[in-house]
Amino acid sequence: MCILIEITKKIKGQSLFNEPLSKYTSWKVGGPADIFFIPQSRNDLSDFLKSNHDKPITWLGNGTNILVRDGGIRGAVIATKKFLNEIKKEEHNACRVEVGASCMDLALFAEKNELGPAAFFSGIPGSIGGALVMNAGSFGHETWDFVDSVEVIDEEGVIHNLNRKDFKVSYRTVKCPFPLWFVSCLMKFSESETTTKSELKEYRDQRLKTQPLNEDTCGSVFKNPEKGHAGALIERAGLKGHRIGGCSISNKHANFIVNEGSATSKNIEDLIKHVQKAVKKKHNIDLETEVRILGED
Ligand SMILES: Cc1cc2nc3c(=O)[nH]c(=O)nc-3n(C[C@H](O)[C@H](O)[C@H](O)COP(=O)(O)OP(=O)(O)OC[C@H]3O[C@@H](n4cnc5c(N)ncnc54)[C@H](O)[C@@H]3O)c2cc1C
Known part of the structure; x- marks a missing residue:
């Protein structure tokens, strides 16, 4: 920890110590990060990585797909939301993001610049970084359907340009060629399709009908197994409304866990394990989490 404090003194950008991560996650739970680093330029980011040898680094997007345990995250958490947030139109129905x-910024940009189909991004509350890592998707489209190339940064703070073919992409899974973090991507959209205001509204209405959007959740907790939908399997196991501590399975959508206000990360993790056990018993299916569980108890 002392070494980390020394490192941050030499580097530009903002460093916060023992910063509670509950402030940055959509479940509103999670213990502190030793260091919470907010770079103000690519150079800051690069300098931080160069001087941070052997210290664990966790990258944070919008915190809408992570469960940070109550003990928090050791080492440094890097948050790029405040500076790496430009979207620029490029030639041939493309944009650099x-x-x-x-994801909402991208959907609105696409609507304004006649790019599409990108309405599916509108209801995903994450960042483009998170969407690249998760291959986030909805309404039949996935993020990597549109990725042409990416700019990434490695553990030494060196930036590389990689093509889509350098990655192995499947449902909510992206395998990278080496340890890296995403910096930007070039997205190429269809020559004939656009994104319309009415699609944005239609997708929003559809989500409002089926998902508990006004509550503190992390979206779908489990990936859909090969056969069936995780939500339907959980509902058929009789778990809607099931509660542990301050959290419960949503009555609106069984693949959502709601923090009712006083949940701890442990409550949520215990509920996740309970669901996995119950679904295994009832349907003999292993549910895998879509949500990433990070940090220490
Ligand atoms: C109400 C609600 C609805 C949702 N609907 C959908 C949906 O329809 N479809 C869907 O796919 N998801 C959905 N999600 C889940 C979530 O929004 C997506 O998975 C999203 O892509 C996560 O982005 P994020 O920025 O919040 O990532 P985070 O939760 O911050 O991080 C996710 C993972 O990515 C890593 N990471 C983040 N940024 C970078 C980077 N730049 N480089 C390397 N690693 C990085 C983090 O370390 C972490 O491991 C929903 C969530 C909520 C709360």
């Missing part, structure tokens, strides 16, 4: 931009 930095990872701190939100």
